[in-house]
Amino acid sequence: MSVKTVNKEGTEQGLGMWQMLKFTITSDDALVSRAKSADTPKEDASLILVYFAQKGKTDQLKEVALDGESDEIAKRAVEKLAEAKEHTALSEVASYGKNDEVAKLAVEKLAEANEYYKLLAVLYCGENRATRELAKKRLSKLKRPVEEQV
Numbered sequence: 001m002s003v004k005t006v007n008k009e010g011t012e013q014g015l016g017m018w019q020m021l022k023f024t025i026t027s028d029d030a031l032v033s034r035a036k037s038a039d040t041p042k043e044d045a046s047l048i049l050v051y052f053a054q055k056g057k058t059d060q061l062k063e064v065a066l067d068g069e070s071d072e073i074a075k076r077a078v079e080k081l082a083e084a085k086e087h088t089a090l091s092e093v094a095s096y097g098k099n100d101e102v103a104k105l106a107v108e109k110l111a112e113a114n115e116y117y118k119l120l121a122v123l124y125c126g127e128n129r130a131t132r133e134l135a136k137k138r139l140s141k142l143k144r145p146v147e148e149q150v
Helices: 017-025 028-036 042-055 058-067 071-083 087-096 100-112 116-125 129-141
Strands: 003-006 012-015
Touching: 028 042, 028 058, 028 071, 042 058, 042 071, 058 071, 058 087, 071 087, 071 100, 087 100, 087 116, 087 129, 100 116, 100 129, 116 129
Parallel strands: none
Antiparallel strands: 003 012
16 A cells, blocks of 8 residues: 655655554644644655545645645645545635635636636635635636526
8 A cells, every 4th residue: 555646856755554554543633733834844744635635635635725834735735625626625715714825826726627606705705805806807707607497
């Protein structure tokens, strides 16, 4: 049992059985805290994100994206949420994320996924003015979905 990841140098590295076991026996809350901390080495935090993505733990990814102290790790969490097509979580990150750049990335990912109504929610519920403005701009470029007639 191993998970393959690509490190920042572009070479493949494996998440071995012992590392997976270590992550499995560590509580999710402890892993989230470790991933959110700016003191955690980026490689370790990235491996934790890979673990969450592999296990389908999108709530933990969302938590890292919302409150992550490291911009880079929070952005990676948004990327993982986008890959998992967790548009509701992306909408929450865009609306309530404490980091402007991460929230803007979430808006961009929603626009790429053509999530008109999720962007509308960001426009009306977003706490950050710059993020609301970006959502408004992206909404103007999207076509409103045609409602099915019954």
